[in-house]
Amino acid sequence: MRRAALVALALAAAPAAAVADEPAPWLFPRRVPMPTTLAMRVEPTTTPAATAAVAPPTPTTTTTTTTTTPTPPRRRRRAAAPRREPAPPRFTAQLALGMAVDGANLRNLTGAEPPIGITTAGSDFEAGKNFRPARSYAFGEAFLGSRGLAVPGISAYLASRFRLAPATGLTPPLVDGWDRVDPVQVQSAWTEADGVIDTGPLRTLRIRGGRQFLYGPAVAHVDGLAVAWSTRWLKLGAYLGSRVPDWNTASFGNEPRRLVSGGEVALTLREGPRPLTVRLRGLRYDGGDHGDVTVDWVPRADVALTLTSRAADGAVARHRLGVRIRVSDETRLAFEADLRRRADWLWDYERRDDDPSRPRRYLDLGPTLPRTTVRARAGTVLLDNIDALIFAGLAFDGSRLDDTPSYAAAGWAEGGGAFEIRMRRTVAVTLSGLARVYSRKDAIPAVVVVDQENQIQTLTWPTSNVGERNLVEGGAQVRFTGGARKFSASAEIYARRTRYARLYLDDAVAEPLAESIDPLTDTVIHGGGRFVFEAWISPRLRLRTEYELSNRFAAAPEIAGLKALRIIAEGRY
Amino acid sequence: MIALRVLATAAVATAALACSRAAPPPLPPPTAEPDRFPHPAHAQLACTPCHDGAAALAGVAQMPGQDDHAACDGAACHQAAFTQPPGPLCRVCHQAVDVVAVGASPLRVYPAVDGLRSLPSKFSHAVHLDNANIESAVGFNVGCTDCHEVDAAGQPATAGHRACVRCHADEVGLVDAPAMSTCAACHLTGVAARTPRRLIVRDVRFDHGLHGADARGTPIACSTCHQDSRAAATDGRLPKPPLAACVACHDDPDRVPITKRMRVCETCHASISLTFGALAPRSHLPATERPIDHTLAFRRDHGREAADGKRCSRCHTQMSGSTDNACDECHQTMRPGDHNLVWRETDHGQEAIADRDRCATCHVADACSACHQQRPRSHGPAMSFAGADHGDVARQNPAACITCHDVAADCLPCHGAVP
Numbered sequence: 002m003r004r005a006a007l008v009a010l011a012l013a014a015a016p017a018a019a020v021a022d023e024p025a026p027w028l029f030p031r032r033v034p035m036p037t038t039l040a041m042r043v044e045p046t047t048t049p050a051a052t053a054a055v056a057p058p059t060p061t062t063t064t065t066t067t068t069t070t071p072t073p074p075r076r077r078r079r080a081a082a083p084r085r086e087p088a089p090p091r092f093t094a095q096l097a098l099g100m101a102v103d104g105a106n107l108r109n110l111t112g113a114e115p116p117i118g119i120t121t122a123g124s125d126f127e128a129g130k131n132f133r134p135a136r137s138y139a140f141g142e143a144f145l146g147s148r149g150l151a152v153p154g155i156s157a158y159l160a161s162r163f164r165l166a167p168a169t170g171l172t173p174p175l176v177d178g179w180d181r182v183d184p185v186q187v188q189s190a191w192t193e194a195d196g197v198i199d200t201g202p203l204r205t206l207r208i209r210g211g212r213q214f215l216y217g218p219a220v221a222h223v224d225g226l227a228v229a230w231s232t233r234w235l236k237l238g239a240y241l242g243s244r245v246p247d248w249n250t251a252s253f254g255n256e257p258r259r260l261v262s263g264g265e266v267a268l269t270l271r272e273g274p275r276p277l278t279v280r281l282r283g284l285r286y287d288g289g290d291h292g293d294v295t296v297d298w299v300p301r302a303d304v305a306l307t308l309t310s311r312a313a314d315g316a317v318a319r320h321r322l323g324v325r326i327r328v329s330d331e332t333r334l335a336f337e338a339d340l341r342r343r344a345d346w347l348w349d350y351e352r353r354d355d356d357p358s359r360p361r362r363y364l365d366l367g368p369t370l371p372r373t374t375v376r377a378r379a380g381t382v383l384l385d386n387i388d389a390l391i392f393a394g395l396a397f398d399g400s401r402l403d404d405t406p407s408y409a410a411a412g413w414a415e416g417g418g419a420f421e422i423r424m425r426r427t428v429a430v431t432l433s434g435l436a437r438v439y440s441r442k443d444a445i446p447a448v449v450v451v452d453q454e455n456q457i458q459t460l461t462w463p464t465s466n467v468g469e470r471n472l473v474e475g476g477a478q479v480r481f482t483g484g485a486r487k488f489s490a491s492a493e494i495y496a497r498r499t500r501y502a503r504l505y506l507d508d509a510v511a512e513p514l515a516e517s518i519d520p521l522t523d524t525v526i527h528g529g530g531r532f533v534f535e536a537w538i539s540p541r542l543r544l545r546t547e548y549e550l551s552n553r554f555a556a557a558p559e560i561a562g563l564k565a566l567r568i569i570a571e572g573r574y
Numbered sequence: 575m576i577a578l579r580v581l582a583t584a585a586v587a588t589a590a591l592a593c594s595r596a597a598p599p600p601l602p603p604p605t606a607e608p609d610r611f612p613h614p615a616h617a618q619l620a621c622t623p624c625h626d627g628a629a630a631l632a633g634v635a636q637m638p639g640q641d642d643h644a645a646c647d648g649a650a651c652h653q654a655a656f657t658q659p660p661g662p663l664c665r666v667c668h669q670a671v672d673v674v675a676v677g678a679s680p681l682r683v684y685p686a687v688d689g690l691r692s693l694p695s696k697f698s699h700a701v702h703l704d705n706a707n708i709e710s711a712v713g714f715n716v717g718c719t720d721c722h723e724v725d726a727a728g729q730p731a732t733a734g735h736r737a738c739v740r741c742h743a744d745e746v747g748l749v750d751a752p753a754m755s756t757c758a759a760c761h762l763t764g765v766a767a768r769t770p771r772r773l774i775v776r777d778v779r780f781d782h783g784l785h786g787a788d789a790r791g792t793p794i795a796c797s798t799c800h801q802d803s804r805a806a807a808t809d810g811r812l813p814k815p816p817l818a819a820c821v822a823c824h825d826d827p828d829r830v831p832i833t834k835r836m837r838v839c840e841t842c843h844a845s846i847s848l849t850f851g852a853l854a855p856r857s858h859l860p861a862t863e864r865p866i867d868h869t870l871a872f873r874r875d876h877g878r879e880a881a882d883g884k885r886c887s888r889c890h891t892q893m894s895g896s897t898d899n900a901c902d903e904c905h906q907t908m909r910p911g912d913h914n915l916v917w918r919e920t921d922h923g924q925e926a927i928a929d930r931d932r933c934a935t936c937h938v939a940d941a942c943s944a945c946h947q948q949r950p951r952s953h954g955p956a957m958s959f960a961g962a963d964h965g966d967v968a969r970q971n972p973a974a975c976i977t978c979h980d981v982a983a984d985c986l987p988c989h990g991a992v993p
Contacts, residue, residue: 093887093891093894095891105951132951142907144891144893146893146894148894156894156896158894158896158903160903160906160907162907172949172951173951174951175915175918175919176945176948176950176951177945178941178944178945179944180948181944181947181948182944188902188906189902189903193896195896195897207898209896209899213899214899214901214902215899216899216901220901220902220934220938222938227899229898246940247938247940247941248940248941248943248944305878325875325878330866330867331866331867331869333869333871333872333875335871335874335875339931348930348934348938348939348942349934349938349939351938351939351940364939364942364943364946364977364978365976365977365978365979365980366926366927366930374929378871378874378875379871380869380870380871380872380874381869381871382869388869388870389870390869390870390871390874392874396928408927408973408976409927411927413928415928419870421870437928457988457989458989459989459990460981460985460986460989460990467972467973467976468927468973469924469973472924493914495914495916497916497921499924501973527916527920527921528916529914529915529916531914531915549914549915550915551915551916551919554919554920556920556952556967556974557919557951557952557967559951559952560951563915563916563919565915573891
């Protein structure tokens with residue numbers, strides 16, 4: 002009652018004008034000595050500051066007191082900063098340096114008569130004169146990335162690789178795409194501004210300039226500028242640049258680097274966990290127009306449907322339907338249907354057809370013929386330890402009889418699977434297999450050509466009927482791992498048996514015995530092994546050694562198989 | 575030159591955008607519970623005017639003010655505040671103040687459950703779990719439950735004065751050890767010394783009572799999880815149990831039922847479940863495994879999960895971490911498992927014919943012609959190959975010939991003219 006009376010008295014006497022200046026009690030801790038005993042210590046001399054710290058508040062009203070109460074700084078900061086939090090600054094660098102040795106020993110075929118059916122081409126080689134049984138070279142990769150280091154929202158990325166090999170003019174043991182290209186390849190080198198504008202409609206603007214890959218109707222590698230902007234419902238993008246001729250060589254370097262331009266409009270018709278998006282993309286290159294429309298729909302949780310139709314120069318070129326079902330983290334189903342039409346490009350947007358005016362590319366995949374492909378894949382983990390994947394596919398050759406025959410357009414049916422079995426916590430065995438049967442429209446010739454030595458014979462077999470009939474492949478791998486980023490080792494063996502059409506017989510073989518002893522067999526077995534050792538000698542430094550070897554190739558009897566050794570040191574920061 | 579111009583333009587554009595961004599205002603200095611009772615600000619006082627010294631010596635820490643605010647409303651302190659309407663000073667201890675009704679001014683929880691400790695003790699687990707040292711001092715070893723009493727539900731309590739007083743009571747007379755009457759011997763001052771009260775925060779749920787033994791019945795010692803507590807010199811440096819300790823058991827089918835395995839997020843998290851775009855961080859994963867969804871099937875179908883490159887860049891350090899157009903950052907460098915030596919020499923052709931789209935995931939046509947424009951080794955360096963030896967090779971696999979050669983242009987001029 003005594004306190005209530007005092008409060009009432011204070012309320013009655015408090016002048017209204019004084020309430021605004023009520024000093025809040027100083028509640029922030031200060032560093033002062035702590036008493037060391039329970040005994041009362043002598044009170045220090047009161048200073049003005051200390052007095053202010055413990056000064057009683059002046060009379061005030063309840064309402065005013067509430068408004069002048071200091072708001073916790075954290076709460077105030079949240080209220081004033083509604084914008085999205087920028088990604089934490091990051092700098093990454095990864096450098097891999099390696100040394101490799103490729104080898105292919107020549108077989109000694111110059112002495113005695115080579116076995117029947119074995120080519121004598123090997124006799125034309127001479128190690129050190131026109132052939133190198135072994136070649137060593139250095140190679141490496143470098144990646145640099147930064148995000149928001151100097152300026153928030155600014156990123157940069159560089160990805161490059163190189164190979165340094167002595168140029169001797171001799172035939173190398175293993176042909177490599179690097180042999181006639183620049184020793185340094187820059188894959189990506191771009192700077193990106195994303196979210197540098199805090200507020201307003203441009204806060205989602207993203208600009209990336211430099212060498213980059215762009216994903217539209219086709220993957221384009223360009224030196225250029227890409228701009229994207231998005232809202233909750235709409236995404237717009239556009240890009241312009243000159244095409245980067247990957248793996249281009251001096252002989253093709255004279256080709257003009259034509260402009261690539263394109264754009265994208267994506268409309269999100271439904272948000273949330275089951276979004277529905279319609280996307281239109283276009284690409285223009287060298288007078289050719291490419292575009293696709295994609296409907297991406299998630300009708301149920303963890304079920305995604307994607308339907309894409311692509312057009313080239315106004316003609317429908319391709320339809321694709323993909324269904325992805327994630328039953329659980331480990332169980333997935335995938336179905337794909339693909340309908341390729343004649344208007345589809347030959348390989349990619351840059352090679353729509355075999356333009357005779359361009360330099361010969363030495364890779365003929367034949368004309369683009371209709372083909373329908375259906376695939377299905379299913380994967381899961383059985384018994385908590387067996388990672389299983391099975392797949393099957395069918396491809397139907399949709400060409401007409403009056404089409405130019407092409408062995409590259411054959412239909413096929415395949416099936417296969419892989420199983421990764423964890424035997425121990427550190428040891429896993431992987432088994433894989435594949436079987437494929439080809440279906441060709443033109444029949445195998447009834448009469449097999451009997452090869453007559455040193456005579457030029459007429460090619461009577463249909464040129465399209467030279468491909469594989471079927472193939473069977475199998476592989477096994479044993480892998481030991483001591484833990485993530487520690488030590489691991491694996492050994493792998495694999496083999497593929499390919500059966501071709503029987504087109505030839507050697508004239509040295511008696512006809513009745515041809516089926517049994519003809520060395521020109523229609524079956525070829527390729528196989529090899531791979532051994533990998535990988536060790537993290539520090540949290541950021543990895544050493545890796547790979548050794549591969551193969552069996553003797555039937556189509557390359559001059560060598561006794563291939564070998565390759567690669568040693569890589571990789572640092573990550 | 576075009577590339578240089580584009581790069582220059584991009585640099586200028588990005589720099590201009592960067593300059594247009596206003597610098598954020600400086601943030602206030604961090605404070606801990608600024609509106610709670612500041613012990614250091616009262617350091618000129620001893621402890622006993624506020625805290626009951628007798629209770630403290632008996633192992634009980636009482637909240638001040640129970641005697642009609644006797645400690646605070648002294649004439650030299652805050653008496654004036656008690657003559658005025660309820661203000662900030664009241665809210666230091668009370669949630670709300672009703673000056674009329676008795677018992678209608680509930681107290682705030684102090685210390686806050688998930689807040690920071692004021693005057694934390696500088697308790698050293700390292701000293702108290704040093705068996706030799708403790709045994710020489712008090713004649714017996716100290717176990718975890720000696721201080722952290724376990725209730726009927728198996729939940730260990732936070733150690734308090736009651737646990738300390740057993741050994742540190744003044745009458746025990748420990749040598750070189752603080753006595754209960756010497757507050758500052760244990761309690762630190764200053765903001766920096768404040769430490770979190772709880773290690774289990776946010777949506778993490780952990781029941782100590784369920785972790786007394788594993789599925790086999792083998793008891794789980796406290797040090798199985800609290801591995802570094804024995805070495806903690808101060809309570810403020812008491813580390814959280816490492817997640818590796820969780821993984822070690824929760825990935826062992828013999829010790830944990832399958833419904834409580836590490837891959838089941840709901841075991842520990844109340845509001846997390848795996849989706850297409852989310853994945854447990856690497857620290858939650860068994861040391862010998864990849865992320866749980868990185869199965870063989872994932873290697874074939876991961877485009878949807880990888881649409882946001884941020885997730886990939888957690889482990890794949892060659893990636894930029896950009897959220898758009900980042901597929902190439904892996905696909906340009908990581909070879910598929912079947913790209914072995916034989917594949918490189920021969921078998922890739924069969925796969926390219928069967929499904930060229932798979933190749934186009936990483937390769938453009940230039941990559942093919944870079945190899946295919948070179949003279950094959952089988953063709954030999956001499957003219958003899960063109961004359962006669964090519965037949966030996968061609969008979970083995972004519973498809974290999976027409977990969978590069980046009981039959982009409984290259985073969986039939988010789989082989990078509992002979993009747």
